[in-house]
Amino acid sequence: MKRRLTRLTALAALCAALAGCGIRTTSVPVDAGAAPSRVPCELSEQEPAGEGATGVPLQVYLVCGAQLVPVDRAVRIPEEKLSDRVRVAQTLLDELKKEPSDEEKQAGFTTDVRETLAVSRGRKGDPRDALRLSSEPEDLPTHALAQIVCTYADSAAAGPDRSVVLGGPSDNPVRGYQCTAALKARPESVLPTLGEIRPSR
Template sequence: MTSFLRNGPRSTRARTIRTAALLAALVTVATCGCGIRTTTVPVDAGPAPTRVSCAVPQATVPPETPGTTVVKVYLVCSALAAQVTRNVTTTDTGTRPAPVSRLIAADMLLGQLQRRPSAVEAEAGFATEVPGNLNLTGPLPGDPKDALRLSLSLDELPSFALAQLVCTFTAAPGVGLADRSVLLGGPPGEGGPVKRYLCTSALRTRPDAADTAGTVVK
């Protein structure tokens, strides 16, 4: 009995040590099984990702307001091309405006796409990829009469810039055709085929879709 009492606390401490070692081993195995590598070095993962709304208030113009109109343009936000509306000053004096040619209307929209996003648009996450040096001309001899020629070849445009142009033009009355398409070609000096483009979901969401988006107009 004396021997049992003498050895009791020692045996208890031994069991406690063995139990702690076993638990430590189990924690190590579980950590390895989860694919997590333990480290004592602090890891800087950078700032937490921020979310953008990709939404801005719709532009509106009170009825019978001369000199201002609303246009729809496509900007880039969160890896896709999305539509925003803007108030644009015009030369309208209140009388019925004269018809505007396709080239003039498209050139006005191009200027909107090249413009720096407003503070509200930028805060919502919008940007533009349309180059500031891009220009438009009308059709070359032999082109369809509704064609528009760009000063940069189509394959030189930055990612999503073609989607911005196509979707903005096809949504604009007087620029987009009846089938909601637009005819675009490269620089007049280089010629090249005119292609018909549609504002598809793939074009709005995939940067590489521009490579195969258009169909040659014969």
């Protein structure tokens, strides 16, 4: 009897010691997996475009952490060309189509804009601020169209009210789009649109 009590006392002491150390027993092996990765969506300060470069730096919107985040690019447009809306729009589109740099990739940035996409000026009868893409805007991936709209809205490619008027290669009327805070936060949502803008008469 005494031997049995001694064993029980020792077992109780062992359990108390384990509990005091904060150790929980388990019969199932636990695999915590890899440590969670941190996606800062931030880049170190970029170098200027090259010695003697003139103009203003460009800013484009890339996808990071399921949001649209502005990124500065080293490409510059001469100030005298800033009034050329198509030149500005094509340069911005070219930047959106580029594969993100190694630094951008490490920070979590991606782009959904297709490499084959191009932009041109509106056709006769379109509103003055219209631009025509080589694909119908509604056929583009949602994130890609959101990237284009928000990138253009912050540039000379936008209209006076910062809206972006886009059409495609067909005869369909162009549509007006807006870049809002909600769109930047959720680029997969339906883009805010001003509806179809009929050709002027």
